Every structure is written in C-alpha cells, then in structure tokens.
Amino acid sequence: xxxxxxxxxxxxxxxxxxxxxxxxxxxxxxxxxxxxxxxxxxxxxxxxxxxxxxxxxxxxxxxxxxxxxxxxxxxxxxxxxxxxxxxxxxxxxxxxxxxxxxxxxxxxxxxxxxxxxxxxxxxxxxxxxxxxxxxxxxxxxxxxxxxxxxxxxxxxxxxxxxxxxxxxxxxxxxxxxxxxxxxxxxxxxxxxxxxxxxxxxxxxxxxxxxxxxxxxxxxxxxxxxxxx
Amino acid sequence: xxxxxxxxxxxxxxxxxxxxxxxxxxxxxxxxxxxxxxxxxxxxxxxxxxxxxxxxxxxxxxxxxxxxxxxxxxxxxxxxxxxxxxxxxxxxxxxxxxxxxxxxxxxxxxxxxxxxxxxxxxxxxxxxxxxxxxxxxxxxxxxxxxxxxxxxxxxxxxxxxxxxxxxxxxxxxxxxxxxxxxxxxxxxxxxxxxxxxxxxxxxxxxxxxxxxxxxxxxxxxxxxxxxxxxxxxxxxxxxxxxxxxxxxxxxxxxxxxxxxxxxxxx
Numbered sequence: 001x002x003x004x005x006x007x008x009x010x011x012x013x014x015x016x017x018x019x020x021x022x023x024x025x026x027x028x029x030x031x032x033x034x035x036x037x038x039x040x041x042x043x044x045x046x047x048x049x050x051x052x053x054x055x056x057x058x059x060x061x062x063x064x065x066x067x068x069x070x071x072x073x074x075x076x077x078x079x080x081x082x083x084x085x086x087x088x089x090x091x092x093x094x095x096x097x098x099x100x101x102x103x104x105x106x107x108x109x110x111x112x113x114x115x116x117x118x119x120x121x122x123x124x125x126x127x128x129x130x131x132x133x134x135x136x137x138x139x140x141x142x143x144x145x146x147x148x149x150x151x152x153x154x155x156x157x158x159x160x161x162x163x164x165x166x167x168x169x170x171x172x173x174x175x176x177x178x179x180x181x182x183x184x185x186x187x188x189x190x191x192x193x194x195x196x197x198x199x200x201x202x203x204x205x206x207x208x209x210x211x212x213x214x215x216x217x218x219x220x221x222x223x224x225x226x227x228x
Numbered sequence: 229x230x231x232x233x234x235x236x237x238x239x240x241x242x243x244x245x246x247x248x249x250x251x252x253x254x255x256x257x258x259x260x261x262x263x264x265x266x267x268x269x270x271x272x273x274x275x276x277x278x279x280x281x282x283x284x285x286x287x288x289x290x291x292x293x294x295x296x297x298x299x300x301x302x303x304x305x306x307x308x309x310x311x312x313x314x315x316x317x318x319x320x321x322x323x324x325x326x327x328x329x330x331x332x333x334x335x336x337x338x339x340x341x342x343x344x345x346x347x348x349x350x351x352x353x354x355x356x357x358x359x360x361x362x363x364x365x366x367x368x369x370x371x372x373x374x375x376x377x378x379x380x381x382x383x384x385x386x387x388x389x390x391x392x393x394x395x396x397x398x399x400x401x402x403x404x405x406x407x408x409x410x411x412x413x414x415x416x417x418x419x420x421x422x423x424x425x426x427x428x429x430x431x432x433x434x435x436x437x438x439x440x441x442x443x444x445x446x447x448x449x450x451x452x453x454x455x456x457x458x459x460x461x462x463x464x465x466x467x468x469x470x471x472x473x474x475x476x477x478x479x480x481x482x483x484x485x486x487x488x489x490x491x492x493x494x
Contacts, residue, residue, distance in 0.1 A: 128270055130319035145281070146272075146318050164284075185282045195282035198306070 006031045008039070014048035016083055017065070019055045028055070032065060036072035043069075047076035051083035105191055109171035110134060110152035118153070125149060125163060132169075145185050154178070160206075164188075173213045178223060182209035187218060194218040230261075230338040233345050233465070234363035236387075238379030240350030242371045243400040246436060246446075247458075248347040249277045251367075253445040254462030256311035260342040263302065265314045265333075267359040268349035269324055272316035278305065279443020280313055289317040292329040298336055307444075312341070322354040327361035334362025343465075352386060360387065366395035367427060372402055372413040377421055384424055396427035398461065403432045428461035429473065430454050 005023050009016040019028050050069060057065070066080045110116065117135030125131055125139060127146025136153035139161075147163035149155050154176050155167045161179035166188040168175030173190040183203070186195045192213050210223040235248045245268075252264045266274035269289065275281045286301035291314070298314070305311035314337075317324065337344045348359035360366065366387050370380035380397070387395050399418055406412035415429060433454035439446040447462070449455040460470045 128318050148319055186284065193285060198279070 006035060008035065014078075015043070015050045015069075017050065017052040019052060021055045023055070025057070025061050029064065029068065032068060033072065036069065043073040043075040045075065046073075047078060049078045050080045052080070053083040056082070105171040107171070109168065109190075111172065112136070113153050113172065113174055113176075116153055119151075124159070127163075134170075143179075143184075151175075168213075173216075175213075177211040178209070180206040180208050182207075182211060182220065187211055189213045189218060192216055192218055230341045231343055231365060232334045232338060232363045233343065233365045233367060234348055234360050234392075235345060235367045235369065236348035236356065236359060236383055237350065237369040237376070238352060238383040239370075239376045242369050242376050243430070243436075244350075244369055245273045245277050245347055246440060247367070247369055247398060247400065247430075248274060248345050250445045250447040250455075250458040251462055251465065252311060252343075252345050253305075253308055254447045254458055255343050255345075255465070256305070256308045257448070258462060258466065259310070260466075261310045261312075261340070262343045262345065263312045263314060263337050263341045265337075265344060265346045266316040267325070267330070267346055267355060269316045269355065270318065270321045271349065272318050274347050275303075275313060275315045277440050277443060278313055278445070280306065280315070281443075284315045287315045287317040288333075289320050289324045292325050292333060298333070322349070322358065325358050327357050330358045330361040332362075352382065356383075356386070360390055360392060363392060366392045367398050368395045368422075368424065369398045369400055370418060370422070371400050372407070372418060374413070377413065377418055381422055384422060395424055397422055397424050398427050399429045401432040402429050426472070427464055428457055430457040430461075 005020065006028055007018045009018060017032070050066065062080045066077045069075065070077045112135060118138060119131070119133040119135060120138045120140065121131050122140045124141040125143040125147035127144055130148045130150065131137060131139065132150040134152050137149055137151040137155050139149060139155070139157045139159065142159035143149055143157055143161045143163040143165065145162045148165070149157070149163065150166040150169050152168065152170045152172065155165050155178070157179035159179070160181040161177070161184050163184065164186045165177050165184050167177045168190040171190050173192070175189055177187060177189065181203070183196065186193065188194070189211065190213065208222060208224045209220050211218055211220045213219070235244050235251070237244050248264055252262050255262045264274060264278070265288065266272050267288065268274070275284060280303050283303045286296040288301070290296045291298050291301045302312040302314055305313065334344060346359050346363060349355035368380050368383055368387070370376045384395055397419070399415060402415070403412055407414045415426070419426060431453045433446070433452055435446050435449060435452045436454055439449070446452050446455045447458040457473065460473070463470045
C-alpha cells in the first residue's frame with residue numbers, strides 16, 4: 001500500500017485529509033477505507049469537521065467520503081469541505097519561513113505565556129536580523145534598530161530594545177514585552193501596533209520597562225522600583 | 229500617467245538615498261503626487277533618511293508577494309502632502325523580488341501617482357536589475373572622484389543596454405574650492421568621460437549630514453547650498469529650463485553660496 005496516497009492530519013479544528021491530485025478518486029477512497037480499518041478506532045465517538053486538500057472533489061465524492069469515515073471510524077461528521085486555509089507549510093521551507101515572518105492572527109493562538117516553549121538568543125540582534133519563534137523569546141543582548149524579534153509569546157530583552165518587536169504575534173493580547181531599556185522603533189502586541197513619539201527623549205542608563213495591552217492600547221510601566 | 233525615475237550610481241555612498249529623499253520632497257512641495265520606492269532590500273535607508281522608520285508595517289516584499297495591497301504598504305510622509313514611501317524589507321535579501329514583479333508594481337503606481345522615484349541599491353547585481361526594471365528615466369549620481377565616475381560609466385553602459393536611453397547626470401558633493409586648486413575633478417572632466425546630459429550639481433554641504441541624521445530633507449532649508457541645487461534639479465525634472473549655477477566666474481550665485489556655506493570667497 002502506498003502510504004503517500006492519503007494521509008490524515010488531526011488538528012485543533014478537526015481532521016484534514018491530505019491527498020494527491022494525480023490519484024483518482026477510487027484509489028483514494030480505497031485507501032481511506034484501508035487506513036480507517038487500521039487506525040479508525042482512534043476517532044471513535046469524536047465529532048468534528050473534516051477538511052481535505054490536494055485534490056478537488058465533487059459534492060457527491062465529498063459525501064461518499066463523509067459516509068465512509070463516519071461508518072468506519074464511528075465518529076460524527078459535522079461537515080466536509082475543501083481546506084483553503086494555507087497550503088502545506090512544512091513541505092515548502094520558503095513559505096513556512098514566510099508564515100513565521102508575517103504570522104497570521106489565529107483564533108487558537110500561542111497560550112504558553114507563563115509556562116511555554118522559550119527560545120533563548122545569546123548576542124545582539126543587529127540590523128537585518130530576524131529572530132522569530134513560535135513561543136516566548138528571550139534575547140540576552142541588545143536589539144538594534146533594523147533588527148526584528150517576532151514571537152507568538154512574550155519577548156524579554158536583557159539589554160536595550162531599539163529595534164522592532166512583535167509579541168503575541170499570532171493573536172495573544174496577554175503577551176508582554178520587557179526590556180532593560182525599552183526604546184523600540186515599533187512595538188506590536190498581537191494586532192496592536194504602536195510607535196514612540198517623534199520627539200526623541202534622551203535617556204541615560206537602563207530603565208527596566210514592560211509593555212502590555214489593555215483595551216487595545218499599549219501601556220508601558222516600570223517593572224522594578226524607581227530607586228534602583 | 230506618471231513617470232518612473234530610477235536614481236542609481238553603481239558606487240555606494242555617493243548620495244542616492246539623500247538625492248531620492250530631496251527630489252521626492254521637492255516634487256511633492258511642487259504639488260505633485262510622489263512615491264519613493266526603496267529597492268535596497270536588506271540594507272534599507274530611505275525610511276531612516278525620511279524619518280519614517282517607526283511607521284513601517286508592510287514593505288516592498290510584502291507587496292510583491294501579495295501579502296498586502298500597495299496602498300497598505302505606502303507610508304504617508306509626516307510633513308509633506310502628496311509624498312509617500314514604499315519601504316524595502318530589512319530582514320530579506322535582493323532575491324526576494326524579481327524584475328517582472330517590479331515592472332508590475334511600477335505600472336500600478338504610475339496609474340495613480342505623478343512621479344515614482346526608485347532608490348537603487350549600490351552594485352550592478354539583482355538589486356540594480358530590479359530597480360531599473362520599471363523605470364522610464366534614469367538619474368545617474370556620481371561624486372568628483374575617479375572611482376565614482378568609473379562606476380557611473382559602467383552604470384550608463386548597463387542602462388543603455390537595458391533600453392534606458394538618455395540618463396541624466398547628477399554630480400554630488402562638489403567642492404568648488406578644491407576644483408579651483410586642481411585637487412578635484414571638475415564638472416567638465418566628468419562630463420568628458422561620461423558624455424551624458426547634466427541635470428544638476430550639488431555642492432558638498434555639512435547640512436546634509438545634519439538633515440540625514442534628523443530625518444528631514446535639506447531641500448526646504450533656504451540657507452543650504454545643497455537645498456538650492458536640489459530645488460533647481462526638481463524644476464528641471466518637471467521640464468523647466470533653469471540655468472546652471474555658475475561655477476567658473478566668481479560673480480553671481482556661487483559667491484553668495486560660498487558665503488552661505490562659510491567658505492572663503494576668493
């Protein structure tokens with residue numbers, strides 16, 4: 001059996017069937033049946049939407065597959081439709097890089113703000129450098145103007161933040177940005193974008209500050225007492 | 229229908245970005261609708277010179293990749309009406325865009341704006357090819373240095389090979405006192421080599437450094453010699469006949485200019 005003809009992918013939104021355009025419907029149907037025979041129990045009792053991609057199906061073919069899955073896997077199918085969200089990100093490194101670079105706001109955004117995956121970057125992020133991560137990011141160093149840090153979680157800079165920073169990049173407004181010196185070119189949290197005023201203030205030394213979103217506005221606060 | 233003008237030089241550091249910012253501002257002051265396009269992907273500067281860096285949300289690469297509409301990426305200038313900037317991406321490289329995409333973009337911008345000024349990166353590789361792809365006219369910048377003139381000559385050749393006829397020459401950072409002493413190439417020396425039409429000569433001016441650091445174009449500075457030169461260039465671009473500043477005799481404008489610049493008028 002050719003493993004590549006059909007593959008199942010379970011996502012938070014439901015089940016995705018990934019098929020190939022060159023295979024005909026009968027072959028695909030056959031393989032779905034076989035695959036469900038071996039792994040169908042997994043979905044037993046579940047209730048979800050089924051999406052498919054890789055091949056265009058007619059409404060009759062969609063229906064046939066829906067009936068097949070609900071019978072074999074004993075699950076309730078809420079609907080079947082073509083998946084038009086994004087094309088396979090992992091198959092194409094170029095597009096997956098793009099996806100991180102300009103993340104889309106998602107309903108199911110990164111939630112590990114307190115305890116989640118964290119990337120530590122040692123060294124200064126210079127102009128033209130992009131540090132992006134699906135999780136929290138800690139920069140042990142400065143972020144210079146022209147440098148970018150994009151994280152789906154919090155961003156903490158153990159140095160001066162003078163570049164562009166985007167925390168909660170896939171939609172989490174609870175995300176924060178903290179730095180020993182917070183003077184970003186532009187600061188974004190989820191879909192809220194701010195920039196500092198055009199009048200430049202000259203600041204001496206480090207003033208540790210924290211940026212967060214409240215009522216769709218970015219607030220900046222010191223996170224250490226004034227006297228230190 | 230607008231016009232796409234590419235500002236290029238071959239050599240780096242001769243003032244392409246400063247010139248783009250100043251000519252663009254000048255055209256906008258003259259009531260034209262202007263878009264400045266930064267094609268120096270990965271080493272963008274035009275946004276900094278214009279003082280618009282912190283307003284960037286989308287950039288040139290996002291536009292050509294279809295991630296956003298052109299309108300969304302255009303940044304409205306904070307001082308001048310009718311002036312817009314399309315910034316380059318900083319965390320990508322020149323290969324993110326190809327000449328066909330640039331051509332399409334220029335066509336689209338031409339529909340709505342009077343002048344599209346394309347700030348070209350240094351070099352003659354992909355970035356240069358992208359920058360000239362959609363251009364109708366070219367301005368070649370050089371400084372009175374042998375190396376810059378050599379590179380400008382190469383650029384003129386490449387422009388002609390790409391069907392961009394009649395590029396105009398802009399000589400930047402001219403120091404009349406040094407030319408007089410015979411320490412610097414004169415305007416005639418440069419034109420002898422390049423054999424293209426002159427559009428203007430911009431004197432070396434300390435105020436450029438100040439204005440660049442502040443993010444404010446110098447063209448609006450009445451006291452600046454460079455500002456005056458840029459104002460004349462803008463009028464020439466618009467098709468007016470403006471006499472060149474006199475460089476040979478000491479009568480007239482140059483003497484005033486030198487006094488303004490604090491140089492000794494000999």
